[in-house]
Amino acid sequence: MPGDIPQLEAVSSEAAAASAAENAGVRMGESGNRLPEVQYCIFRAGRERFCLQVLDIEEVVEWPSVTKLPLAPSFLMGVFNLRGGIVPVIDIAFTEGRRADLPPKHCVVAMMKGADGNDDLRLGIAADEVIGTYTTSEPLLIDEAPRDVPHCCGMLRHDDRLALALSLKRLTEAFPVPVI
Secondary structure, three states: OOOOOOOOOOOOHHHHHHHHHHHHOOOEOOOOOEOOOEEEEEEEEOOEEEEEEHHHEEEEEEOOOOEOOOOOOOOEEEEEEEOOEEEEEEOOOHHHOOOOOOOOOEEEEEEEOOOOHHHOEEEEEEEOEEEEEEEEOOOOEOOOOOOOOOOEEEEEEEOOEEEEEEOHHHHHHHOOOOOO
């Protein structure tokens, strides 16, 4: 019958945007706003996977020639020269008893911005393997973060694996290094 034309439901623009974003794989927040994507660098230190936001990382270098410091704490592997700047290198997997004959393969150099441009802190983190980068709009799993790892601020789920998300502020509190 000509009078039996199916009626289309009116769909709000917010619902249409949410549906389109869902189909495109974009996460929407509770208020309907698109959640920002964050990119992480994932690396392995010892047996554990860690990640840092890419914006916190200055660069990743092959394992440098590290100068050991006398009377340094066990987690401080030493310092190295990176284009005229002295960078302390910490081993966040030092409790696992890394074999002395197998040095790390990479150093993840992170930078924590200070109050003004002169107070920037560069810190090297020993890494056995740099897995790569991962971009997500999913929030970190904060409630599932281990309580006994003080430098961890959450966990990142990627490729059906978990990585401990590091906080540079907490990292410098848990592993205090000298500033040169």
